[in-house]
Amino acid sequence: MRRLRLAVQVCAVVLGVAVAASAQAPPDVVAAARREGRVVVYGSLEADAFDVIRKIYEQRYGVPVEYWRAASTRVLDRALAEHRSGRGLFDVVLTNAGPMRILKAQGVFQKYVSPTYEDFPPATRDRDGILSPSYRMVVISVLYNTRLVRPEEAPRTYADLLDPKWRGKMVMPDPTLHTTTATWLVNLRRVLGAQWRPFVERLGQQVGLVESFLPVVQKLVAGEYALGITYVKYVKQFSEAPLDYVRLNPVLADAHLVGLARNAPHPNAGKLLIDTLTSRAGLHALAQTGEFVLVPGIYPPIKDADKLRVVLMEDLDEQEFRKARDELGPLFRRR
Amino acid sequence: MQLGGAVSRTLAWPRAWGRADATVWIGGGVGVLLAFLTLYPTAMLFYGSLSDAPVGTLGRFTLAHYRAAYTDPATYRLMANSFVFAAGAAGLSVLLGLALAWITVRTNAPGRALFELVALAPNVLPPLLVATSWTLVLSPRIGILNLTLLRWLGLPPLNVYSLGGMVFVEGLVLTPLAFLIIAAALRAMDPSLEEAARLAGSGHLDAARRITVPLVVPAVLAAGTLNFVRAIESFDVPAVIALPAGIEVFSTKIFREALAAFPPNHNLAATYAVSQLVIAVALVLVYRRITGLSERYATITGRGYRPNVVDLGRWRYVASGAALLILGVLVVVPFLVLVYVSLLPFYEVPSWEVLGRLTGRHYAFLLQSDRAARALRVSLALALGGATLAMLLASLVAYFAVRRRGRLTGALEALSFVPWAFPGTALAIGLLWAYVQLPLPIYGTVWILLISYVTRFLPYGLRPMTATMVQVHRELEESSRVCGAGFLRTFQRVLLPLLKPGFLAGWAILFTIYVREFSTSVFLYTPRAEPVGPLLYHLWQDAQPGRMAALGVVVSLICVVVVGLARRWVGEGKTLR
Numbered sequence: 061m062r063r064l065r066l067a068v069q070v071c072a073v074v075l076g077v078a079v080a081a082s083a084q085a086p087p088d089v090v091a092a093a094r095r096e097g098r099v100v101v102y103g104s105l106e107a108d109a110f111d112v113i114r115k116i117y118e119q120r121y122g123v124p125v126e127y128w129r130a131a132s133t134r135v136l137d138r139a140l141a142e143h144r145s146g147r148g149l150f151d152v153v154l155t156n157a158g159p160m161r162i163l164k165a166q167g168v169f170q171k172y173v174s175p176t177y178e179d180f181p182p183a184t185r186d187r188d189g190i191l192s193p194s195y196r197m198v199v200i201s202v203l204y205n206t207r208l209v210r211p212e213e214a215p216r217t218y219a220d221l222l223d224p225k226w227r228g229k230m231v232m233p234d235p236t237l238h239t240t241t242a243t244w245l246v247n248l249r250r251v252l253g254a255q256w257r258p259f260v261e262r263l264g265q266q267v268g269l270v271e272s273f274l275p276v277v278q279k280l281v282a283g284e285y286a287l288g289i290t291y292v293k294y295v296k297q298f299s300e301a302p303l304d305y306v307r308l309n310p311v312l313a314d315a316h317l318v319g320l321a322r323n324a325p326h327p328n329a330g331k332l333l334i335d336t337l338t339s340r341a342g343l344h345a346l347a348q349t350g351e352f353v354l355v356p357g358i359y360p361p362i363k364d365a366d367k368l369r370v371v372l373m374e375d376l377d378e379q380e381f382r383k384a385r386d387e388l389g390p391l392f393r394r395r
Numbered sequence: 396m397q398l399g400g401a402v403s404r405t406l407a408w409p410r411a412w413g414r415a416d417a418t419v420w421i422g423g424g425v426g427v428l429l430a431f432l433t434l435y436p437t438a439m440l441f442y443g444s445l446s447d448a449p450v451g452t453l454g455r456f457t458l459a460h461y462r463a464a465y466t467d468p469a470t471y472r473l474m475a476n477s478f479v480f481a482a483g484a485a486g487l488s489v490l491l492g493l494a495l496a497w498i499t500v501r502t503n504a505p506g507r508a509l510f511e512l513v514a515l516a517p518n519v520l521p522p523l524l525v526a527t528s529w530t531l532v533l534s535p536r537i538g539i540l541n542l543t544l545l546r547w548l549g550l551p552p553l554n555v556y557s558l559g560g561m562v563f564v565e566g567l568v569l570t571p572l573a574f575l576i577i578a579a580a581l582r583a584m585d586p587s588l589e590e591a592a593r594l595a596g597s598g599h600l601d602a603a604r605r606i607t608v609p610l611v612v613p614a615v616l617a618a619g620t621l622n623f624v625r626a627i628e629s630f631d632v633p634a635v636i637a638l639p640a641g642i643e644v645f646s647t648k649i650f651r652e653a654l655a656a657f658p659p660n661h662n663l664a665a666t667y668a669v670s671q672l673v674i675a676v677a678l679v680l681v682y683r684r685i686t687g688l689s690e691r692y693a694t695i696t697g698r699g700y701r702p703n704v705v706d707l708g709r710w711r712y713v714a715s716g717a718a719l720l721i722l723g724v725l726v727v728v729p730f731l732v733l734v735y736v737s738l739l740p741f742y743e744v745p746s747w748e749v750l751g752r753l754t755g756r757h758y759a760f761l762l763q764s765d766r767a768a769r770a771l772r773v774s775l776a777l778a779l780g781g782a783t784l785a786m787l788l789a790s791l792v793a794y795f796a797v798r799r800r801g802r803l804t805g806a807l808e809a810l811s812f813v814p815w816a817f818p819g820t821a822l823a824i825g826l827l828w829a830y831v832q833l834p835l836p837i838y839g840t841v842w843i844l845l846i847s848y849v850t851r852f853l854p855y856g857l858r859p860m861t862a863t864m865v866q867v868h869r870e871l872e873e874s875s876r877v878c879g880a881g882f883l884r885t886f887q888r889v890l891l892p893l894l895k896p897g898f899l900a901g902w903a904i905l906f907t908i909y910v911r912e913f914s915t916s917v918f919l920y921t922p923r924a925e926p927v928g929p930l931l932y933h934l935w936q937d938a939q940p941g942r943m944a945a946l947g948v949v950v951s952l953i954c955v956v957v958v959g960l961a962r963r964w965v966g967e968g969k970t971l972r
Contacts, residue, residue, distance in 0.1 A: 100922060101922075106933075106936075106937040106938075107766075107933055107937055108937060108939075126921075126922035126923055127922050128920070128921070128922040129929075129933055130917055130918075130929075131936070133655075133657065133658065133659050134917060134918060136658060136659075137659060137661075137824060137827070137918065138827065138918055140449075141451055141824075141827050141828055141831050142831055144451060144452060145451070145828075145831045145832045147831050147832075147838060147839075149839050149921070158657060159658070162658055231639075234638055234651075236651050237638075237647070237650060237651050237655050238655070239655070239656075239657040268639050269638050269639060269641075270638055270639060271634045271635075271638060274935070274936060274938060275635070277938065278527075278742065278940070281741050281742055281743070282531065282537055282742050282743065282744070283536070283537050283743070283744060284530075284534055284536050284537045294938060297937075297938040298741050298938060300740040300741055301740075301741040301743075376657075378656075378657070378658065381656065381657050382656075385651070385656075393641065393643070
């Protein structure tokens with residue numbers, strides 16, 4: 061496995077660094093953005109969450125935002141195809157750290173350091189000044205159906221997940237089909253140390269498998285399974301459903317980044333969009349939709365979100381994914 | 396034009412027809428258009444399967460992807476699994492489709508006009524939703540049927556998470572297509588043959604066995620072929636059912652190793668797709684061989700007839716009951732689950748308490764949402780325009796493939812299958828690369844969606860057209876040509892009206908698929924024109940199943956109305972006056 065080259069990114073993200081209010085955008089950039097007429101964004105952020113950013117942006121600058129939403133690998137495929145053929149239609153890309161680093165390595169982005177980046181923890185900033193800091197995280201934990209599991213019976217630690225009473229009652233995405241789950245399992249090694257291998261082996265015997273995080277929460281809500289490994293934010297998004305989550309310590313999270321296209325057709329409008337998204341006001345609005353953001357004192361409306369110790373995961377490269385798939389496959393698919 | 400010349404030599408026109416030139420040019424033109432539409436994007440993928448660089452970029456020749464894909468013994472084991480799954484699902488779909496088609500088209504069973512329209516509805520629902528609906532009905536733990544009926548009857552629970560469950564659900568997903576193709580062929584058939592059999596002393600069943608069955612063999616084979624390949628390629632049902640059941644099939648392997656890998660390995664996906672292509676082309680060849688004696692099946696001749704139906708007497712109520720039963724499984728169950736989900740804040744097992752939580756807010760969202768309104772406008776325009784264009788092209792291809800049988804025309808038909816053998820996601824990448832590099836202002840507009848829809852789903856339109864075309868005797872067009880009409884005039888005035896049942900069946904399949912198309916659209920749509928398919932998928936993906944279900948219900952109803960209107964407007968069934 062690759063050395064821990066991104067030790068800084070792996071470190072616990074301190075949620076208490078001041079992020080100042082966004083600086084006022086220079087008037088010439090705003091005027092140029094208005095002349096450009098619109099901004100085109102490709103991303104994997106949920107449409108409802110992106111809508112709050114769109115509203116702030118359009119109110120501030122009067123420039124319409126066009127948002128193409130797709131899963132992160134599709135964002136990667138389309139942005140790369142357009143970039144390589146010189147037919148880029150997009151100004152801004154926002155998605156998980158893994159695809160964003162591939163796009164950066166392929167020269168899809170130009171340098172842009174928003175004034176708002178000053179206020180993020182230095183550990184999360186891009187040394188090359190191309191990608192944004194991790195402005196948003198998707199936090200992974202264990203959710204449970206409160207009609208099937210009373211809070212006092214719920215597991216409290218990673219080890220509790222191996223209790224025989226959960227056998228066949230727990231569901232998670234197939235790590236050989238779902239890359240974030242594979243990344244999560246590999247990153248657990250740093251949390252569990254020597255206990256990692258036995259943990260993963262026994263977890264494989266406990267769980268039912270589905271395709272991704274969304275079917276996990278759907279099966280929990282429907283009562284088909286009692287526990288499931290999935291995103292914590294679903295507790296907010298399915299707020300009327302009988303759902304709660306286990307306060308694991310630490311919880312692992314996938315970082316999301318944003319970048320400005322090298323051949324952006326509307327570069328100034330794109331810069332203003334990145335400024336808005338990573339501004340305090342933008343992140344505050346995003347948090348209200350249930351997202352975990354890197355603003356001190358601002359948390360999503362999810363109980364105990366402020367008490368979680370969040371650790372950003374280290375993303376895997378192609379070889380590491382293949383190795384993880386080969387290693388984890390027999391443990392999880394031996395039926 | 397060289398190709399035109401080659402076509403004319405191979406096709407060997409009857410000299411009496413005179414104006415062969417126009418036909419040659421049109422035949423050549425159709426060939427070139429089809430070759431461009433299908434070969435251009437798939438060439439990207441083929442090239443990728445033999446290259447060490449990502450699809451769309453120049454690389455060095457390598458066989459590494461083929462070694463990786465085809466030296467793994469698991470590939471062949473899973474192919475066997477897939478074969479059982481696909482054969483079972485295709486068989487079930489043809490059985491259900493045939494029964495439903497015969498009852499609605501050839502009998503006087505009450506309510507058949509309605510059955511026919513309703514049978515289309517499930518084609519509008521994305522397979523992912525149908526599969527999910529069935530897990531809510533047949534899950535051993537929470538399945539509504541298991542918790543209610545079977546428990547009361549004291550029967551053991553049914554388990555959808557099994558190979559049988561997969562075959563059942565995929566079979567249902569594939570049934571509307573089988574139904575439409577077979578119904579089109581039955582409608583184009585001369586019923587006097589059955590009457591003759593009955594006059595000669597055969598009973599209804601016997602007449603059906605001896606006359607109807609052989610006559611619908613091409614359509615049954617067509618439906619079976621299409622559905623077999625579609626099941627081999629399908630990922631949605633395996634993802635929802637096979638994964639929790641721990642069953643592995645070929646398509647889940649493609650996803651695991653190529654499409655869902657990170658970063659996605661489209662070279663490897665294309666390499667796997669080659670075996671699907673081989674299966675599809677082999678089946679086309681078998682189909683062509685069997686329909687090779689097409690004159691044997693030609694039932695629409697110059698004699699003229701009025702289509703009538705078989706009087707079942709008192710048995711007609713039994714037939715209606717059977718059709719209702721099939722429709723109940725096919726349409727009512729998934730649709731009711733969808734309606735139920737669309738009326739709840741979140742899904743829960745039905746109970747009296749749940750009734751208090753019913754809400755209309757997801758429908759209210761649709762009414763207020765500009766995004767939903769725009770998606771409906773975009774998709775309806777694409778589906779109306781796309782289905783019509785695709786069927787016109789399919790009519791021409793079917794004409795040349797059936798009438799002018801030869802090496803080139805066989806190639807013409809096989810060509811239309813090429814893009815279709817690739818998994819939807821892999822083909823979408825081929826289309827993306829093909830059109831992003833084309834120096835024409837197509838990429839980034841809705842036109843690319845139209846082109847990709849026509850390219851990917853042409854076989855769906857082509858099957859009912861060829862199945863109908865083999866039944867039209869050439870004496871009718873020959874008379875028209877002898878009377879001095881040119882090719883286009885003959886095609887428009889004589890052939891298209893005769894092919895109306897096939898045309899409408901294909902049109903209806905394509906319309907319902909285009910309205911909800913997702914896997915190609917998602918790569919190619921522009922943010923200003925998001926179609927319904929991606930919107931449905933993203934509502935689902937963004938944890939809004941209620942809104943997604945509400946939109947699904949609305950789109951299904953719109954489709955039933957549009958297809959019903961189209962039928963009425965075209966006046967289907969009155970092939971000869």
